[in-house]
Amino acid sequence: xxxxxxxxxxxxxxxxxxxxxxxxxxxxxxxxxxxxxxxxxxxxxxxxxxxxxxxxxxxxxxxxxxxxxxxxxxxxxxxxxxxxxxxxxxxxxxxxxxxxxxxxxxxxxxxxxxxxxxxx
Numbered sequence: 001x002x003x004x005x006x007x008x009x010x011x012x013x014x015x016x017x018x019x020x021x022x023x024x025x026x027x028x029x030x031x032x033x034x035x036x037x038x039x040x041x042x043x044x045x046x047x048x049x050x051x052x053x054x055x056x057x058x059x060x061x062x063x064x065x066x067x068x069x070x071x072x073x074x075x076x077x078x079x080x081x082x083x084x085x086x087x088x089x090x091x092x093x094x095x096x097x098x099x100x101x102x103x104x105x106x107x108x109x110x111x112x113x114x115x116x117x118x119x120x
Contacts, residue, residue, distance in 0.1 A: 001058055003095055005102060008053035008065065016055060016065045023085035054102050056086065056095045063090040066099040068106040070114065077119045080107035 008016055024031055047053065047069040056064030066084035073079070082103045086096045111120040 004057040005054045007050045008055040015062045026088040063087045064095045070110045080110045
């Protein structure tokens, strides 16, 4: 199995949302992520697809996703927020590890770019 990580595009958002719902259902997460919260039309969008997202692709289909972002605090500390998931049938194959490694590197980039001197 060959996994490709690439930035998600606006055209990927619905398929990414479907993978997220599979994860929520399979893991019995008592949360329902609405598709509009993944939309580029969101008025509270705080991430840029090309920089802050990755889609894990296998044979042209999205099997996992990751998103990292920062909401400035300016008060106590600064944190990078991350989320991701892998479709249940593709777990334990290294997809999640690839996404986690990308997320950790992206979180580090995000926090290094914050101009204030608060703890990270």
